[in-house]
Amino acid sequence: MTSVDAAGAGPIRLTGDARAAYRPASSARITAGFWRHWQQVNASTTTPGAWEQLHRAGNVHDLGLAAGTTSGQYRNDHPFMDTDVYKWLEAVSWLTQAGMADDELGDRAAAVVALLGAAQEDDGYLNSYFQVAQPGARFADLRWGHELYSAGHLIQAAVARFRATGNADLLRIAVGMADLIDRSFGTEPGRIDLVDGHPGIETALVELYRTTGDHRYLGRAEYFLDRRGHGLLGPARRPPDTFGPQYWQDHVPFRDAGTVQGHAVRQLYLMAGAADIYLETGDERLLAACERLWEDMAATKTYLTGGVGSHHLDEAFGDPYELPAERAYCETCAAIASIQLGWRLFLATGRARYAELVERTLYNGFLGGVSLGGDTFSYVNPLQVRDGHHPTGGDMDPARVRWFRCACCPPNMMRLFASLQHYAVASDSSAVAVTQYISGRYRAETAEGELELAVRSALPWHGETEIRIEQAPSAPVALRLRVPAWSDGMAVGVNGVPVPACPQDGWIVIAAAWAAGDSVALSFGTPVRLVRADPRVDAARDAVALERGPLVFCFESADLPVGHRLDDLVLAQDAPALVRQVAGLPGMTGIQVTGRSRPGRRPLWWPYGPIPPQEEPDPAGATVTATAIPYFARGNRQPGAMRVWLPSS
């Protein structure tokens, strides 16, 4: 196996031929601030804790059965439980690259890789479920079997491990499985001409092509994309219902799709795969479809938090503007998928809007999926939990739990936390673009040479941000700095001298012959913003939400005066004030508002009634002070009501 890969690269390492507007920084490391804290939580608690959960839930045991090193019954119902191990391995790899993995994590990863090596069959096949629980059924249930999806996560883990450590042990295993898939699938006689019920193999095969230089993988990724939408899988049946072929993205050829539809994670993983194929092939129809679908999603099917997916039943996108706050599904994995897609579309096009939604999703829809301690998780991330909520139990209740029966989200979070540095800075031949102000060190290539930046930002709490040049080529290079849509006024200084800031298309551009030690100071305005939704979003009608900087805020029962219910709170739109102390949430900045507590005017037994005459004003209700907290910090105190959208008078 010839490797053409480069050390230091992140989840996406474009080939030299890639049709990209930007290329990711060649090396990146988060050094301080908000996201450094979260990476530390991930390194010290979340990822190590997952090791125990993967044992407790049986994932490692089941792999041991496949390897012949363990005895007993196969423990998991789902055929995709290996992927949680793969995602964990990928997370450990990125932690290792960042210098944040201790020896114990490293040893455990090596042990799992050895287990996978022992489990792999001679022809390359590796999937504990179909080796142990359903032997003989290999590639026989593409609809629900998740075999290619699982292989995709194996490949991504292997690529990460190789890039992080130079160790090709897992890569050899992944290549074995990828080669088996490549020679088993296709339109040629004797091959299986089917796609997987869950996309995910597409991005992985493109990344394996990028890592190995072997064009077979790119071609096979194109095959898996192109064979969708021809009804090969039929409708997705689950009693008592039929979800239809859109559930597994088999309803329309990708290039012809006009709206995001079906299972949200499946849709977004497929879009990311198509974006990757575009990046390496230049197939403009793929990019056009990706951009069209993304626009449809952003404009009509995305929650304020960046979360997506309105349906619990089929974990699917809903209709345009079908965004009920309480029944928001907003699976954490869908937020992750949206971030991964947005980064690819940014690299492909250089458009700021993609980075904009990545930022929103990162701070809200994604980060809200884990507790502040990093040890409990939410699978669904609704924008409202009512007073009197009856927990339904199971994965789909908003309450945070240590692990899920279908535990896709937690290890998915771990790998994104651990690789987050790679989603911030990119470059083209003449400029370096800072898309996320994540405190860190970044090296990026231009035609003139390498620029090294040190970013320090007080975000999300304050807008003060400094970009220091650590190393620069002698020729001038432009700095392209994204101006977030949430920024209200911005001051820019270069080496202490104010410079005019005229954002264009979401960027300010400062071109200079930079020298080490030069400094660009940015000060983004971060006032509290009251926002409202398109009137077609019924759940948010005549309601407002609070935002500040990249953060969406929410209200929780815990921050209301005793005796008041959150569902009775109406916002009075006088000036909100920042508060530096929120009870039970140390270090969190909240937003204090004045509201009125206006109990529902409920008839004796029926909640609907005539409109009162105009002369009869609504009862004013008691004036109360309530503090909104960042959405990501919700659910970290006693159980209670929560809401993002607050009715306004």
Added chain:
Amino acid sequence: MTSVDAAGAGPIRLTGDARAAYRPASSARITAGFWRHWQQVNASTTTPGAWEQLHRAGNVHDLGLAAGTTSGQYRNDHPFMDTDVYKWLEAVSWLTQAGMADDELGDRAAAVVALLGAAQEDDGYLNSYFQVAQPGARFADLRWGHELYSAGHLIQAAVARFRATGNADLLRIAVGMADLIDRSFGTEPGRIDLVDGHPGIETALVELYRTTGDHRYLGRAEYFLDRRGHGLLGPARRPPDTFGPQYWQDHVPFRDAGTVQGHAVRQLYLMAGAADIYLETGDERLLAACERLWEDMAATKTYLTGGVGSHHLDEAFGDPYELPAERAYCETCAAIASIQLGWRLFLATGRARYAELVERTLYNGFLGGVSLGGDTFSYVNPLQVRDGHHPTGGDMDPARVRWFRCACCPPNMMRLFASLQHYAVASDSSAVAVTQYISGRYRAETAEGELELAVRSALPWHGETEIRIEQAPSAPVALRLRVPAWSDGMAVGVNGVPVPACPQDGWIVIAAAWAAGDSVALSFGTPVRLVRADPRVDAARDAVALERGPLVFCFESADLPVGHRLDDLVLAQDAPALVRQVAGLPGMTGIQVTGRSRPGRRPLWWPYGPIPPQEEPDPAGATVTATAIPYFARGNRQPGAMRVWLPSS
């Protein structure tokens, strides 16, 4: 078998010992008007059409396999498909009682009964799924097997056939199965101490007790009720989630329950069973729990249409006021269950509110489950379908279809249509109560003798109603006439002479020594009503709905001027006007309103934005005229958007 039953009785025939405020009319027949039309549609199209569907879907085939009269594979996935045949048999029975079943229906019913007799095993067991598809697993999967639920429908069909025709053939079969269940279940050693995952056996066993006089069935019904809430079934698992024990009503002992929870049909069938047990035992704690739960449901978990159930995933009640219009589940069967429960609670207590909700549910949440032609059905009955709705396919899309994979709803509608006459009139020792103004002939017993009434009502289109005395005892008897909450002003005349109408607790009472030919004329006011919801119902915030008489109205795209989208419509609250002609809906009265078409103020790519300054008024939008149609008539023209709640300015 000794029968103590009476001919002419409907689905509920109380025993002499029953602890009831009212007893159903001893005979009842719908003779004219709105519901006569629907009964005719049911008799001529819906029920005969179901015969074909039950063959096409394999239900009859599968019973034939159990009977040994057919060969081949068992065709259905679900273990409860026999119940659709039972419900159809029950519907045919009530049609026969009403003189609306032709010979062909009668012959088919007799053939099915013969098939059931041949399929029944020597010990009484009868369930094609566990006889053919899963032999040897009898009573082994109480969680999902639906065996007792299925037996419940068998018993109800048998009781109906016996009451309608005097033919005990099916009753003997049902008694065989009931006796087997009775001797198989219980706390005694060697018996199965479990309850069914789906309630339904409870009401059936009580009715079998009423029919046979055998107290064992009443006792067994009590046993099945009392053993719930002790965790015998464990949580209800369905990958990837766990619904919790509330899904099958095993989360709390019934007497202790404080809120309606879990699967809506299961909850309501269980409540109806508890109400039946109360009626025959006088166990006050059961009635108290039923009333408490009903109050909770009506006040916080019922849609304007009377529909219930907010969750698609687990077909469950949501949290209090969690009533999103677009994700309303409102299964047709849940509306039916609510009507059956409401009638029992009315009989138990005499409270008008139960009849009130029965009426609302009947005209809206129930009737909306079938097309105007009676040949297509909706399983879910949301209060909103958006512009740009993407059909998801399957049972849970709002589009009407001919049959469902899980076809519980259509035959459930058939049996309620066919027995509807029994839900209108009741009596106690001194009074006859008219709870629903359904044109028909009713005979009801009082201590003074029998009163026979002929009701003629123009409802739901007009409020004019006449109650003519056809036969009366010589002693005075009171007429108790329900005054619907929707009635705005009411004129009452007796034999042409106006009498003062002073409703009390929802009734007017007219006591007289009636004579044949006497006439009571009622004129209910039926103005168009603009109603709004408790502010906690977020989906309806600052929106209004239109009602008139017992009907809830909705808007459909079809009634908007070309080029306007329903999702952009805002109601201008000037006087709505009745229109007698609605395009494509002959005979339907609509309500014309003036609105404004105000397109969403959408930024380029993101549907959320800052609140505009106070000085900047909303764009007024174009003035449009739109016609609302009765909710039950929705979905009978071309596919399009629909909504009950319209934003108001």
